[in-house]
Amino acid sequence: MPELPTITTDQLAALPGPDWMLLDVRTDAEWAVGRIEGSTHIPLDQLIARVDEVSDKVVCICAVGGRSAQATAYLNSIGREAVNLEGGIQAWAADSRPLTR
Template sequence: MFSFFSMVKSITIRELATKLNDNILLLDVRTPAEYRQGHIIKAKNVPLNKIAAYKEKGDKAIYVICQSGMRSKQAAQQLKRKGYNVINVKGGMNQWSGKVKGGKS
């Protein structure tokens, strides 16, 4: 039975860091301004308010990140309902201590 609140798989920032060397798809669902202030190098900016229109070919897992983990969870639920294999990144950029692109270092 389909559940509206079906669980979305989550991983920690540390787990995400170990996957960045792989060919993963990472969506940053923060606003473009937040994204420009600093984002993970592989991250593609698709703001939460545009996630409903997002389309991706293939069945590759989609990792979703935001600032704290709240918006990414919402985005992940929307993407899961569309049939994508989605993984939410808990803690978001607030907990990220790796390299970032953009912003002030």
């Protein structure tokens, strides 16, 4: 099994321009509490049905990185360029990065 591509919060903060879609796969309730500015919400259990809404280059995000790892593996398996945010929203917030509601 190939190693899952990951990205750190510092790398995410430095990503250039609109080339990369930020895909938040958390639940509706988690999404409502706070999210990374500019992210798109598609809960993990809806991802397969809504995959046509996902860009070719994707950063997958969840609470701590488990569900987004599943999303990353799936998206890569169907030909998207996907990376997993290490530590998820919790790591982003722990690095004092902003969340929006």
